[in-house]
Amino acid sequence: MAGGGGYDFLLNADQLAWSSILYQGTFNGQPGGVIAQPLIAIYGCNTANGTWAQSFANNQNVRVYAQNFYSSFSHDARIFRGITHHAETHDIYLLTFDGFSNITGLLNRRTGLTNTTGRGVVFFPELGGVW
Numbered sequence: 001m002a003g004g005g006g007y008d009f010l011l012n013a014d015q016l017a018w019s020s021i022l023y024q025g026t027f028n029g030q031p032g033g034v035i036a037q038p039l040i041a042i043y044g045c046n047t048a049n050g051t052w053a054q055s056f057a058n059n060q061n062v063r064v065y066a067q068n069f070y071s072s073f074s075h076d077a078r079i080f081r082g083i084t085h086h087a088e089t090h091d092i093y094l095l096t097f098d099g100f101s102n103i104t105g106l107l108n109r110r111t112g113l114t115n116t117t118g119r120g121v122v123f124f125p126e127l128g129g130v131w
Contacts, residue, residue, distance in 0.1 A: 010056060011052070011055055011056060011059060013059075013060075015059065015060055015061065016060060016062075018038040018060065018061060018062045019038065020035050020036065020037050020038065021035070021036045022034075022035050022036075023035075023036065037063065038062050038063070039062065039063040039064070039065060039119075040056075040060070040062055040063070040064050040065070041064075041065040041119045041120065042056075042064065042065065042066045042067065042120070043067060043071045043094050043095065043096060043120075044066075044067065044071060045067065045069075045070045045071045045096075046067065046068065046069070046070070047066035047067050047120075048066035048067055048068040048120055048121040048123075049068055052066075053066035053121070053123045054123045054126070056123075057123040057124060057125045057126075058125050058126050060125075061125045062125065063122060063123070063124055063125070064122070064123045065119035065120040065121065065122055065123075066120050066121055066123065067096035067120045067121070068096075068120070068121050069096045070096065071094060071095065071096045072094075072095070073092055073093065073094055074092070074093050074095060075087065075089055075091055075092065075093075076091075076093070077091075077093045077095065096120060
């Protein structure tokens, strides 16, 4: 998706075999279970804008999270702090940041721009989905 590529390839890909998983066990002394639903989180810039993410959710019959702002690598999971060549930390996150722009990326600084979208905008399959 970097540089705007990959959209057509993903839309034309064969449908994968997504399935729910049931975890059963004992929780606080009581029997119980949790159903894990499959999802895809796409951290490409502006992937929630337009019709692409909804089309992908429909084609793959899976819940899709996509971003409606810019994405970038950061040393901080909540506030953009650009990656440097001489970094001494291994903490690197690929996230979307509200209001992120090419200017802040070029400055390569802590900007105070907060990641408030979490996984992004959610798209559910419209036809034939399990939701």
